[in-house]
Amino acid sequence: xxxxxxxxxxxxxxxxxxxxxxxxxxxxxxxxxxxxxxxxxxxxxxxxxxxxxxxxxxxxxxxxxxxxxxxxxxxxxxxxxxxxxxxxxxxxxxxxxxxxxxxxxxxxxxxxxxxxxxxxxxxxxxxxxxxxxxxxxxxxxxxxxxxxxxxxxxxxxxxxxxxxxxxxxxxxxxxxxxxxxxxxxxxxxxxxxxxxxxxxxxxxxxxxxxxxxxxxxxxxxxxxxxxxxxxxxxxxxxxxxxxxxxxxxxxxxxxxxxxxxxxxxxxxxxxxxxxxxxxxxxxxxxxxxxxxxxxxxxxxxxxxxxxxxxxxxxxxxxxxxxxx
Amino acid sequence: xxxxxxxxxxxxxxxxxxxxxxxxxxxxxxxxxxxxxxxxxxxxxxxxxxxxxxxxxxxxxxxxxxxxxxxxxxxxxxxxxxxxxxxxxxxxxxxxxxxxxxxxxxxxxxxxxxxxxxxxxxxxxxxxxxxxxxxxxxxxxxxxxxxxxxxxxxxxxxxxxxxxxxxxxxxxxxxxxxxxxxxxxxxxxxxxxxxxxxxxxxxxxxxxxxxxxxxxxxxxxxxxxxxxxxxxxxxxxxxxxxxxxxxxxxxxxxxxxxxxxxxxxxxxxxxxxxxxxxxxxxxxxxxxxxxxxxxxxxxxxxxxxxxxxxxxxxxxxxxxxxxx
Numbered sequence: 001x002x003x004x005x006x007x008x009x010x011x012x013x014x015x016x017x018x019x020x021x022x023x024x025x026x027x028x029x030x031x032x033x034x035x036x037x038x039x040x041x042x043x044x045x046x047x048x049x050x051x052x053x054x055x056x057x058x059x060x061x062x063x064x065x066x067x068x069x070x071x072x073x074x075x076x077x078x079x080x081x082x083x084x085x086x087x088x089x090x091x092x093x094x095x096x097x098x099x100x101x102x103x104x105x106x107x108x109x110x111x112x113x114x115x116x117x118x119x120x121x122x123x124x125x126x127x128x129x130x131x132x133x134x135x136x137x138x139x140x141x142x143x144x145x146x147x148x149x150x151x152x153x154x155x156x157x158x159x160x161x162x163x164x165x166x167x168x169x170x171x172x173x174x175x176x177x178x179x180x181x182x183x184x185x186x187x188x189x190x191x192x193x194x195x196x197x198x199x200x201x202x203x204x205x206x207x208x209x210x211x212x213x214x215x216x217x218x219x220x221x222x223x224x225x226x227x228x229x230x231x232x233x234x235x236x237x238x239x240x241x242x243x244x245x246x247x248x249x250x251x252x253x254x255x256x257x258x259x260x261x262x263x264x265x266x267x268x269x270x271x272x273x274x275x276x277x278x279x280x281x282x283x284x285x286x287x288x289x290x291x292x293x294x295x296x297x298x299x300x301x302x303x304x305x306x307x308x309x310x311x312x313x314x315x316x317x318x319x320x321x322x323x324x
Numbered sequence: 325x326x327x328x329x330x331x332x333x334x335x336x337x338x339x340x341x342x343x344x345x346x347x348x349x350x351x352x353x354x355x356x357x358x359x360x361x362x363x364x365x366x367x368x369x370x371x372x373x374x375x376x377x378x379x380x381x382x383x384x385x386x387x388x389x390x391x392x393x394x395x396x397x398x399x400x401x402x403x404x405x406x407x408x409x410x411x412x413x414x415x416x417x418x419x420x421x422x423x424x425x426x427x428x429x430x431x432x433x434x435x436x437x438x439x440x441x442x443x444x445x446x447x448x449x450x451x452x453x454x455x456x457x458x459x460x461x462x463x464x465x466x467x468x469x470x471x472x473x474x475x476x477x478x479x480x481x482x483x484x485x486x487x488x489x490x491x492x493x494x495x496x497x498x499x500x501x502x503x504x505x506x507x508x509x510x511x512x513x514x515x516x517x518x519x520x521x522x523x524x525x526x527x528x529x530x531x532x533x534x535x536x537x538x539x540x541x542x543x544x545x546x547x548x549x550x551x552x553x554x555x556x557x558x559x560x561x562x563x564x565x566x567x568x569x570x571x572x573x574x575x576x577x578x579x580x581x582x583x584x585x586x587x588x589x590x591x592x593x594x595x596x597x598x599x600x601x602x603x604x605x606x607x608x609x610x611x612x613x614x615x616x617x618x619x620x621x622x623x624x625x626x627x628x629x630x631x632x633x634x635x636x637x638x639x640x641x642x643x644x645x646x647x648x
Contacts, residue, residue, distance in 0.1 A: 030374075034442070278596055318638065
C-alpha cells in the first residue's frame with residue numbers, strides 16, 4: 001500500500017455527516033433484555049434496515065450525490081447495481097433533482113426494478129454478466145456525461161457509510177466492539193475509520209457468510225481474493241472487496257469471521273421475533289456472529305449493524321427451506 | 325349510564341403515565357413518504373408492536389401491578405388470557421417481584437405459553453371455555469388472595485393503555501384523527517379519554533374486523549352486543565366490550581368502522597414491506613381502515629396505533645392463504 005494513496009479520512013466522514021443530515025434518517029439503536037440474556041452480552045442494534053430505502057446504502061449514495069459541484073451534478077449520476085445501492089442512488093438524485101442512470105441485469109427481481117423506478121431512476125437493462133454491466137455503464141457515461149458512483153469503492157460512498165458508526169458511538173459511547181457485515185467493504189471500511197478515530201481501543205469485526213468468504217480469505221492473504229461462486233442466502237454479500245475499501249480494512253479492522261447459513265437464518269428469525277423488525281439475510285449477518293458464538297462477546301457492550309431490510313416476503317428462508 | 329359510575333379520568337391517565345415511566349418503552353412514531361403518497365394523508369404510526377412484550381398491553385398491566393398497595397401486591401395478581409395481556413401481566417409482576425397466576429386454555433399456542441413462562445408467570449391450565457377460564461381464576465383468587473387484573477375492563481388497565489395517546493400527541497400535536505383497533509375496548513377507551521382531554525376537536529375512530537364486528541354493532545345499538553363466532557385472522561380482536569370500556573367509548577369515540585380480511589392482510593403486508601417492522605394482523609387493523617379507504621383521511625394528519633407484533637412466523641397470512 002503506497003503511502004501516496006489517498007485514503008478515507010475522519011475529515012471526509014465528518015463532511016459526509018453534515019452533508020447527509022436531514023436527507024437520510026438518523027436510525028434508532030434498539031436493545032432487548034431477551035437477546036442480551038441469550039448472548040450474555042449487552043447488544044446494541046443499529047437499525048439501518050429502518051434507513052431510507054431500507055438499507056445503509058442511502059448514506060453513501062446521498063453523500064456522493066451532494067458532493068458533486070453543480071456543473072458535475074447537471075449531467076446526473078450512474079451506476080450498475082441490482083441491489084440497494086441502485087435505489088439509494090436514484091433516491092439521492094431525485095432529492096437533488098438530477099437524473100440517475102441505473103444499469104441493471106435484465107434478470108433483476110421485479111421488486112428491485114420497481115424500487116429504482118419509484119425514485120425516478122432511469123433503468124438501462126443489460127445482460128446479466130459483470131462485463132455487460134461495466135460496459136453498459138461506460139457507454140452511458142460517454143453518452144450523458146453522468147458521474148459514476150461506484151457501490152462501494154469510492155471515498156464519498158465509504159465516508160457516507162462511516163457515519164453509521166458516528167451515530168452509534170454517539171448513542172452508545174461505551175461500546176467494546178462493533179460487528180458489521182462485509183461484502184464490497186464500503187460499510188466496514190467506513191465504520192472502521194470512524195470508530196477507530198472516535199475510540200481507538202474499540203474492536204471492529206467484519207462478519208461474512210462462509211459460503212462467500214472472499215473478504216475473510218483476502219484479510220488473511222493480504223491481497224484481494226476472487227469471490228468464486230457465492231453460495232449464500234445473503235444476496236447482498238456477494239461482491240468482492242475493492243482496492244480502496246480493502247486498504248482501510250487492512251489498516252483498521254481487527255478481524256473477519258465467517259458464519260454458516262444456519263446461523264444467518266437463526267439470527268434473522270430471532271431479530272424478527274424479538275425485536276419485531278424486518279431484517280434481510282445479509283443484514284442479519286453481524287448478529288449471526290453472536291448467535292454462532294464465533295466471537296468473544298460475553299460480558300461486552302456489542303454494537304451490531306443491521307444493514308438492511310429488503311427481501312421478498314413471499315420467500316422467507318425458514319419457510320422455503322422446509323415444508324410449511 | 326348512571327352519572328354515579330366512576331369512569332376513566334385524565335387524572336388516572338396522568339398517574340399511570342408517571343407510574344409506568346421507565347418500566348415500559350416510550351415507543352417511537354414512524355412515518356413514511358411512500359405510505360403518505362399511497363394514502364394522500366400524513367400518517368404517524370405509533371409503534372406499540374415495539375413495546376415490551378410486543379404489545380400495548382404492557383402499559384395497562386404495568387400500571388395495574390404498580391397501583392397495588394404492598395399488602396395487596398404480596399399475594400400476587402391473576403388473570404385469564406391466552407394473549408398478550410398474560411405475558412404483560414407476568415412481566416409486570418416480575419418487575420415488582422410478586423407472583424402472577426395466569427389461567428390459560430389447555431389448547432393455547434405453545435409460543436404464548438412460553439412467553440408467559442419466560443416472565444416467570446405461573447400457568448394454570450383449564451378447559452378452553454370462557455366459563456372454565458372464569459371459574460379457574462375465581463378458584464385461584466380464593467386460594468392465593470391474588471388480585472384480579474382483567475385484560476381490559478379495569479380502570480387501571482384502561483388508564484395505562486391511554487398513555488399511548490399521551491405520547492403520540494406529545495410527538496405529533498397536530499393530529500386530526502386517531503385510528504385504533506378495538507376488541508374489548510381497553511385501548512380505544514383509554515386513547516379516547518386521553519386524546520379528547522388533550523385536544524378536544526380530535527376525532528377518535530375504532531377499527532374492527534367485519535368478521536368480529538360486535539363493537540361496531542354495540543356502538544350503533546347503544547348496548548353491548550354479543551360477539552357471536554368471530555371469523556377473522558385478527559386473533560387479538562375477538563373479545564366483547566366491557567361495561568367500563570363501553571361507557572367511555574360511547575362518550576368519547578366518534579365512530580367505529582369495519583374492515584375486511586383482505587384489507588387487514590394488505591395493510592399488514594404493506595407495513596412489513598415499507599416500514600420494515602413486524603405487526604400482527606390485529607395490530608394492522610387501524611391502518612387497514614386507511615387501506616380500505618373507509619374513512620375521510622385525505623389531506624389529514626392521521627395517527628395510527630400499531631397495537632402489537634406477536635405472531636407465528638411459520639404461518640404468514642399471505643403464504644397460508646395462497647400457494648407458496
